[in-house]
Structure formats: structure tokens, C-alpha cells
Amino acid sequence: MLTAESIKTRARELGFDLCGVASADDHPRLPFFRDWVERGYAGEMGYLARTAERRADVRAVMPSARSVVMLGTLYNTDRPYSTEVADPGEALISRYAWGDDYHDVLGARTEALSEWMVRAHGTPLETRAYVDTGPVQEKLYAEQAGLGWVGKNTCLISPELGSWLFLSEILCSVGLAPDEPGLDQCGTCTLCLDACPTGAFPEPGVLDATRCLSYLTIEMKGDIAGSDRAELGNHIYGCDICQDVCPYNHGAAVSTDPAWQPREALDRPRLAELWTRSDADLRDAIRHGAMMRVRVKRLRRNVAVALGNSGTDEAESALGPTAADRVGAESLDEPLVAEHVAWARARLASR
Numbered sequence: 001m002l003t004a005e006s007i008k009t010r011a012r013e014l015g016f017d018l019c020g021v022a023s024a025d026d027h028p029r030l031p032f033f034r035d036w037v038e039r040g041y042a043g044e045m046g047y048l049a050r051t052a053e054r055r056a057d058v059r060a061v062m063p064s065a066r067s068v069v070m071l072g073t074l075y076n077t078d079r080p081y082s083t084e085v086a087d088p089g090e091a092l093i094s095r096y097a098w099g100d101d102y103h104d105v106l107g108a109r110t111e112a113l114s115e116w117m118v119r120a121h122g123t124p125l126e127t128r129a130y131v132d133t134g135p136v137q138e139k140l141y142a143e144q145a146g147l148g149w150v151g152k153n154t155c156l157i158s159p160e161l162g163s164w165l166f167l168s169e170i171l172c173s174v175g176l177a178p179d180e181p182g183l184d185q186c187g188t189c190t191l192c193l194d195a196c197p198t199g200a201f202p203e204p205g206v207l208d209a210t211r212c213l214s215y216l217t218i219e220m221k222g223d224i225a226g227s228d229r230a231e232l233g234n235h236i237y238g239c240d241i242c243q244d245v246c247p248y249n250h251g252a253a254v255s256t257d258p259a260w261q262p263r264e265a266l267d268r269p270r271l272a273e274l275w276t277r278s279d280a281d282l283r284d285a286i287r288h289g290a291m292m293r294v295r296v297k298r299l300r301r302n303v304a305v306a307l308g309n310s311g312t313d314e315a316e317s318a319l320g321p322t323a324a325d326r327v328g329a330e331s332l333d334e335p336l337v338a339e340h341v342a343w344a345r346a347r348l349a350s351r
């Protein structure tokens with residue numbers, strides 16, 4: 001017979017670090033998402049606005065849903081936090097993007113659990129599994145399922161494991177015993193709000209995504225506004241600062257799962273070294289990883305800006321005036337890349 005406990009046991013066997021159950025009822029904070037979109041904080045992420053209604057209730061996604069099985073997977077590794085990297089010539093990449101694409105890895109594991117649930121239930125059971133891709137407010141359901149709480153930095157924080165967690169979930173049509181919701185343990189701390197380099201939190205627990213470096217480096221398809229470029233520093237894909245400073249991530253557990261270990265090319269690379277790679281090499285480095293989302297052209301845009309910000313001689317020679325003639329780096333001719341390179345050269349020249 002399918003029970004919350006049997007699902008948690010199977011989830012552990014499949015490699016999940018956390019598993020909890022939330023009911024598919026109304027939860028008081030779910031409607032806030034619509035307000036957030038209406039305040040313009042989603043920027044160019046039109047898919048969020050388009051799905052805002054459905055995100056207000058999982059039963060709009062699967063009308064038969066009665067429970068949401070929430071799963072957490074630790075992806076932390078033993079490399080230093082970005083706030084511990086003092087060298088402006090080192091490329092900063094969000095921790096979650098160092099290994100394999102979590103959509104693929106966790107998609108397979110979450111689907112395996114979902115299929116096991118259907119078999120274990122015996123009688124007809126409807127399920128739907130998602131990894132970050134469904135119109136589901138995962139963090140709020142994870143909080144309801146007792147995995148932790150949504151902190152002032154808007155991340156789901158487990159009191160035991162911290163916030164380096166991938167979330168995935170299974171909607172299911174059977175009523176399972178729900179867990180107690182996680183309790184907010186931020187208290188009077190404001191470290192994440194104070195550390196954000198772009199002031200992206202208009203209030204605690206509310207992120208203006210259009211100000212966030214993750215949005216600027218990943219979601220923005222066109223030019224990065226000139227006024228925002230200096231704020232990128234040496235970030236080339238995402239930003240972890242508001243998680244790095246969180247006390248719940250100090251001494252956080254690390255995963256030994258090979259899927260999340262940094263690929264060689266993304267293991268603390270230097271900006272100049274990335275820049276001088278061919279397009280084919282860059283494509284290989286990010287293949288089957290989360291960074292495929294930006295592809296080579298936008299990656300070069302971001303690296304160019306970071307080189308300009310780094311203010312190093314190494315950056316100047318990597319970006320030198322003859323660099324555009326390089327063989328195997330056709331993306332340098334893209335107007336988007338060329339414009340950001342020109343900005344970076346001018347910034348380096350004005351040192």
C-alpha cells in the first residue's frame with residue numbers, strides 16, 4: 001500500500017536527500033506570485049506571466065491532485081564559495097551549473113519514483129512529475145512539505161542541509177499524510193539582503209528578478225544595459241552571493257554524487273582561459289549542463305563583460321585587438337558579442 005513513509009523510503013533509495021508531502025489544498029502564500037508578476041519583477045520571463053494563474057494552485061495543472069510529494073537533492077561540492085574568491089580573473093559560475101543538467105538527472109530519478117508509486121499503489125493513480133519545468137511554485141510546496149523554509153533570499157533552506165538543493169516534485173491523486181510545514185528560521189538576520197550587489201530585494205523574501213545577476217546573465221537575451229555591466233563583476237553565469245553568506249550554508253554538507261561534481265572546464269576556470277577557447281570547445285564544456293541555456297553567444301557576451309570588469313593585464317591580452325581574427329571563434333562576429341567586447345576593451349583601456 002502506498003503511504004507517505006513508503007514513498008520517503010523509496011525516495012532515499014533513489015538518491016534523494018529530502019522528501020516530504022504537502023496537501024494540494026490552497027496555501028496562503030500561493031496567490032502572491034500573481035502580485036509579483038504584476039509588479040514587473042519577472043522582466044522578460046514571459047512564461048512566468050503566462051502561467052501565473054496555473055501556478056496559483058497545482059489543481060489547475062492536474063485537477064485530480066490531492067498531494068504533492070516534494071523532493072530535495074543536495075548539489076553542494078567542496079569548492080570555495082564565490083564570496084571567498086578574491087581573484088577578479090577567475091570566472092564565477094553558479095554552483096548548480098557546474099555538473100550535469102539537473103533537469104536530465106533529476107527528471108529520470110523523479111520519474112522513476114513516480115512510476116514506482118503507480119506500481120505500489122495497485123489501483124489507478126494519476127501522477128505528474130516535474131523538475132523546475134512545471135507551473136508549480138516548488139519552493140512554497142517544499143516549505144509546506146516540511147523540507148525547510150523560504151528564506152529572505154527566496155531560497156528554500158533546509159535547517160540541516162542548507163540551500164544548495166535542487167527541488168523536484170510529483171503531483172499525485174491520492175491523499176497522503178502531509179508533513180508539518182517548515183518554520184521560518186531567518187530571525188533578525190539580513191546578511192543576504194545586505195550582501196546583494198545589485199539591491200535586488202525590494203523587501204525581505206521578494207526578489208526583483210530584473211535586478212538579479214542571474215537574470216542579467218542567463219535570462220536576458222539581448223544587450224546587458226551599460227549601467228548594469230559593472231555590477232556583473234566576474235560573474236558569467238548566475239550568482240550565489242545571497243546563498244554564500246547565509247549562515248545555514250556555512251559548513252554545509254557536500255554531495256559525492258558524480259552528477260554534480262564540477263566538470264574540468266568549469267572547475268574554477270579563468271576568464272581569459274574561457275575566452276581563448278574556440279566556440280566548439282565552449283560548446284563541449286557546457287553540453288548536457290545547465291549552461292546550455294545561454295549557449296555560446298550569450299556566454300561570450302557575459303565573459304566579455306567580466307573580462308572588462310576584471311581590470312587585469314591578462315584580460316587585456318585575451319581580449320586584444322587581434323582576437324576577432326581568431327579561428328574557430330565565429331561567435332566573436334555576432335553583433336551582440338562584438339558590442340560587449342568593445343565595451344570591455346574601452347573599460348580596460350580606461351584603467
Ligand code: SF4
Nearest residue numbers: 196212213239241242
Ligand atoms: S543571486 Fe546575486 S544578484 Fe541575485 S539576488 Fe542573490 S545576491 Fe543578488
Ligand code: SF4
Nearest residue numbers: 151152186189192246
Ligand atoms: S542570510 Fe539570513 S536572512 Fe538571508 S536567508 Fe539566510 S538566514 Fe535568512
